Amino acid sequence: MTGEDTQRGYPVASLRQVRGATAALIGSDQRGFAATVIAGVAAAALGLVPPWLVGVIVNSLGVSADTASVDVLGAALVGLALVQGVLSGLSYFVTARFGQKAAHRLRAQMIQRILALPSRVVNRGDGGDLMVRATTDVGKITGVLGNAVPEILVAAVQVALTFLFLVLLSPILAVVAVVGMLGIAVVTRWYLRRATPAYLAEAGAYAKLAESLQSTIAGARTAELYELQAVRRAEGDRLRSHARGATLRTLWLRSVLFPVVDSSYVVALVLVLLVGAGLYLGGIVELGTLVAALLYVRQVSGPFDTVLLSLESLQSGIASFARVEGLGDEVPTSERATQEPRGTAIRIDAVRFAYDGGPEVIRGVTLDIEPGASVAIVGGSGAGKSTLARLIAGLERPDAGSVTVGGAVSAALPAEMARSLIALVTQEQYIFNDTIRTNVLVARRSADDGEIRRALKVVGADWVDDLPEGLDTVVGSAHGLSGAHAQQLALARVALADPAAVVLDEATSLLDPTSARQVERALGALLAGRTVIAIAHRLSTAEDARSIIMMDDGVVVEAGTHDELLGREGPYARLWRSWHLDS
């Protein structure tokens, strides 16, 4: 795991895939979606009746001053308002419920995909990218599903119905209103073409600024020790002015959009007034009809604005959806082990391996490791030791040759079975923000508390018993745990998994001597009776192993016991001597 790490991101789904995924999301809750649409349309439609009623009232006022009939219409207006209120509430609820359900399904699917990502993909990709997709993007889609989509839906229905009513009232006036608003279509096209990149740039600029702020906070101590204060502030200044520039850019886009749209409403209103006046004076339309038409034209601006403003967030929601869906492309079709493993002998046969597109780091390695063997793999940095460890543990698939455990391809074993056969222990450990119980259960979820306690005892984590909340104690990044204790928890996982073979990749190198002793004692107890393959950065590790494999540049250059190899005066002997001369 050295310089081979490439900074390649994950794929992004095509627009067609996004459409398909959206359809599937809606399709899985058709009733909820139908309820949303029906309630939204009904509420929107009701909102359009009052102007029409006012028109009727105006007309009836023109005919005769009949108070009673006006009162009936007025009462109808009040009744409508009541129904409209109830329907709006209902519409809001069914829409939100649909959004919540859809978001839940999306998250469930997302987590399945993330968990199904092959480890080489996880290692290859940029961890930050995955994190952004899993949190920010999913959050954005949820927001769009729960807010923007329903809002747009209701507003769009309102706009459509307003025009429909206008047409019913007077087709000519409707045409006039549309002509008056043509400017909106033109400016919106102009705006949308520029909006997405501009808003993405703005979001990107603020994300960078936020990241820099977080770094400055997390690295405040380092900034003081290395006198980086001015550098940090300068970076902050630079990113702030970028962010300001990005904001001004989107502001400029709105500075064009808003005035044109606002003026278009006025133009439409004035045109309808003038043409309508002509028609009224010519006796073609009634005054009430004209008044209703004018009220509709005034009223359409609200929902229209909503649609225009939501289009941008809809666009960015689609972009997020494409990124989330893109992860699906990385999930392999499930591969099943063809053979049942028999025994626990590990066979590495002519294995070659390169990280995506990089140079070969393992160039033809063949090894047989019998059950119960203890093997140390030594070599300098970049010799391919850690990669070999990952291949043996089945976390990587060789490009050529095979790695088998008991005759079965290790990378193709079902996870639970693979863990009972072979486990990789590295210095890189992660403690989840959860209880100690859950942290250990990772290795075998069917285990009971007794088994968990035994596993903890094996690795010497007796301190757990002294905790007031015992196994229920919440640990993880937010709740400090010493390095040694964290390593013990990690080892307890291995004890619980009870694998036949353990691959150790510098499990203790980051610990101080005292803690390292504790962990080593835990390891000693843990390793008894198992096959051990230790990647050794310290030669003392190697000396204790029954056999030593010396690697250089992706191939095995020597193999044998410590004494044999010393006697052979080869690369291992030279390495050992140089080390001892230095000290």
Added chain:
Amino acid sequence: MEKIRPVSDLVDYPSTPWRYLYWLTRSQAGRVARGTVLGTAWMVMLPVPPLMLAFAVDDGLRRGSMGRVVLWAVLILVTGIAIAAVAILRHRTMTRIRTEAALQTIDAAIAQSVRLGASLTKRTTAGEVVAVGVGDAWIIGRSLTITGPGVGAVLGYAVIAVLLMRISVVLALIIVVGLPILLLALGPLLGRVRIRVSDYRDAQELLSTRMVDIVSGLRVLDSLGGKSLFGERFVGESLTVERTGTRLARSESLVQAIAIGLPALFLASVVWIAAHLSAEGALTVGDLVAVYGYLIVAVVPISSFIESAKDLNQALVAAGRVVDFLGHSPDQRGRVTPTDTAFVLEDPESNLRVKSGEFAVVAGGDRGAISAAIDRLGGVVASDATWNGRRLMEFDRHALRSRVVVLDDDAFLFQGSAREVVSSGRTVDRARLDAVASASGFDEVLRGLTGGWDAEILSRGANLSGGQCQRLRLAQALALEPEVLIALDPLSAVDAITEAQVAQRVRESRRGSTSVIATTSIAVLGLADIVHFVEGSRVVASGSHVDLMRQESRYRRLVSRDSGDDSSDAAAYEVRA
């Protein structure tokens, strides 16, 4: 010889949320005033077109005068365009106010972080600091624009009431008295929504913590299993989010029903009364149209007033967090500049004593105690450690740092090119860069990076391995060419061969300067002028490595672990069959 440096660390931030908002406002007082005027003008102008439309109906249409209609139409057009212009000026001003206020808060947070430096982690919890991130900055920024809608809403509302007065005193009174009552009715309901919102937020937070956890620990789940366990936990918590979200929606839908239904009811009632009055001849048709138009417009100041109150409330909470963070002060330090070229650094608490020019190694089993001693000796934390008998705390922070550099084993690596990281923002020429790369063993890492010195190093060295990060940090520390370099286990994750080479080269490059290295590695101990053996938290023996090996059996045990010389003791992994 003591020089006095100008006071640069002292900053006076506002101490209460209200004062903080005032501080931000004052920084762009002109813009905020402009925003208020524009916002108010906009609100006041909104009811004008409905009024004109009413005139167009009464004065033009009903009189059958096309000329009057055209006149009113032109007036409506001009007013409408004027409103559009005021609207965009207002929006531009408000956007600028929000942006500048948010950026000012972010800048204050950055400035405060570097001001606190090493005392930051001690003074504040991580969560507190993270909350003062960008979210709070925007919430606060938004609150600065409420003066426009706030003043505007009241004035706009008043204008509508006055205009209505012209038509009917009864209607005006209904509006002036009725709508506020309506708003008050919403109050208790909003309280319930707030509780549900916080339930929902909690559930969401739990879920996103889980997601971050899963992504961060994916490698562990990969190598040890547990994917199904965490997958199911996540799905369960996601379901909780769905449930609490739906519950929240239920309360909110009630608010929505009232928010839409009540004004509609109000509108309908008023129109009904107006229509009734018209039927009786008390009002004209144009008046009726105007009443309708006013009521629709009246919704704008009302809803913006509600928004303003909500924004201000949230902003005060956010400003409270920011003020808390800005209120912390770094350790008190003096202004003295260390000028002596020959010196003795001494930490009485651990009994650690280092003379200028020494290459000293501190060896001990308790990393915590040694790390604390190093922080004291380097003057990073407040202590009684001294420089030629003078307490380190009396020295100016910058003056001390220009002579003493402390290299943490987990020093934060900021994002930037390899050159930028190693140079620490100073100008370091290529020859010097290559020299420190070679001395630290970073040259080997550099060869594996595309772009060499221009290769981008991610924040926290995320694209490097542990050993590579250590060599990069070492190169960075060496590039500063400090007179005194104090380092904690700088090569622990580097393999033995490289470690031996690097230790030798560092020793060479530090000749003539002072170095204090905490480690138990033989590769470094063998090179030391003097080794201080620490047991518990105090130096119990000092001398050359060879002498200590001969005389101190406990020292021998401590360091033998790494050398492999003494296999009788708990040597590395007990690799047994």
